Amino acid sequence: xxxxxxxxxxxxxxxxxxxxxxxxxxxxxxxxxxxxxxxxxxxxxxxxxxxxxxxxxxxxxxxxxxxxxxxxxxxxxxxxxxxxxxxxxxxxxxxxxxxxxxxxxxxxxxxxxxxxxxxxxxxxxxxxxxxxxxxxxxxxxxxxxxxxx
Amino acid sequence: xxxxxxxxxxxxxxxxxxxxxxxxxxxxxxxxxxxxxxxxxxxxxxxxxxxxxxxxxxxxxxxxxxxxxxxxxxxxxxxxxxxxxxxxxxxxxxx
Numbered sequence: 001x002x003x004x005x006x007x008x009x010x011x012x013x014x015x016x017x018x019x020x021x022x023x024x025x026x027x028x029x030x031x032x033x034x035x036x037x038x039x040x041x042x043x044x045x046x047x048x049x050x051x052x053x054x055x056x057x058x059x060x061x062x063x064x065x066x067x068x069x070x071x072x073x074x075x076x077x078x079x080x081x082x083x084x085x086x087x088x089x090x091x092x093x094x095x096x097x098x099x100x101x102x103x104x105x106x107x108x109x110x111x112x113x114x115x116x117x118x119x120x121x122x123x124x125x126x127x128x129x130x131x132x133x134x135x136x137x138x139x140x141x142x143x144x145x146x147x148x149x
Numbered sequence: 150x151x152x153x154x155x156x157x158x159x160x161x162x163x164x165x166x167x168x169x170x171x172x173x174x175x176x177x178x179x180x181x182x183x184x185x186x187x188x189x190x191x192x193x194x195x196x197x198x199x200x201x202x203x204x205x206x207x208x209x210x211x212x213x214x215x216x217x218x219x220x221x222x223x224x225x226x227x228x229x230x231x232x233x234x235x236x237x238x239x240x241x242x243x244x
Contacts, residue, residue, distance in 0.1 A: 057177050078178070089174070099167045101214045104174050112178035118170055121231075125165040 042080035042108060044133055044140040049074050057113035064145045068123035074131045074143070075115045083107055088134040089116035094127045168203040168213055169231065196237040202230055209241050218242055 050059035051070050059075050066072055074089060085106055091099040100118050116131070124147040133141045194205060202216035210218070220230045222242045227233060 057175065087176075091170075093165065093167070095164065097164060097167060098214075100170045100172045101212060102172045102174055104176055104180070106176045106178040106180060108176075108178035112176060114174065114176035114178065116172065116174040118172045120167070120170050122169065 041082040042078050042085045042135060044076055044135060045079050046077040047074055047131065047133060047141050047143040048077070049131070049143060049145055053115055053117070057115045064143075066124065066145060066147045068120075068126065068147060068149065070124070070147075071117055071119040072124075072145070073115055073117045074133075075113050076133055076141070078106075078108055078112050078114065078135075079110075081109055086134075086136050087114050088137075090132045090134065091118055092130050092132065093125070094129065099129065168201060170214070172214065172217070192241050194239045194241050196233050196235050196239060198235045200233060200235070202227075202233065205239070205241070 048059040048062055049064060050062045050073050051066065052060040053073050053075065054060050057075050059073060072091075076087065076089075078085070078087070085108060086103055087106060088101060088103045090101045093099050102116055104114055104116075106112065106114060126147050126149055128144060128146055130142055130144045132139055194209070196205075202219050203213040206216040206219055207213040216230070219239060219241060220227055223239045226237060226239070233239070
């Protein structure tokens with residue numbers, strides 16, 4: 001009898017621990033680890049990258065591989081309508097250094113393209129970089145690229 | 150071991166400097182109106198030796214990439230954002 005009660009207690013404690021872990025996980029920010037994600041009513045559907053830009057903010061020559069003297073463009077495609085959405089691009093070097101952060105506050109009335117670009121007058125160090133896009137403070141998309149000689 | 154087995158000691162690699170990175174952007178979506186309190190009345194700052202716009206931005210805003218905010222507010226006195234002089238008085242918006 002005592003053994004059975006002990007077994008039931010262990011089972012109840014295990015069940016409580018599993019439920020607690022599941023609840024904690026569901027409260028985490030769902031957009032933080034995804035490759036594309038949502039803001040309030042707006043969603044990032046794609047990041048295109050290249051060396052030059054067309055008038056409609058599409059990329060003229062799409063590439064993931066840049067030269068040290070290139071201006072690097074990221075064209076972000078968003079879907080949705082909101083009165084105010086903050087879009088931030090964080091550019092990071094392979095050692096974790098933040099190369100640049102810039103923000104635009106937009107009021108998209110449907111599909112839109114927003115471009116961010118960076119340039120370095122004395123040339124980019126070669127290596128691997130990422131650009132991470134945040135929608136209203138939440139990570140919504142990430143794209144990696146290289147700078148090679 | 151002999152002297153022929155010595156190991157070359159490499160100097161530690163220096164971190165690349167990204168303080169002079171220039172950035173910009175635009176959108177096909179219209180720009181949302183900015184809350185006026187983000188601009189603020191600002192404050193005056195006198196440039197000291199060794200300063201750069203990105204250093205001032207890092208100190209005043211905690212973010213070196215915000216140097217264009219200072220540059221835009223001081224275009225009358227800054228002709229080249231890479232060139233500021235000790236003694237120059239700059240306005241720091243929203244600081």
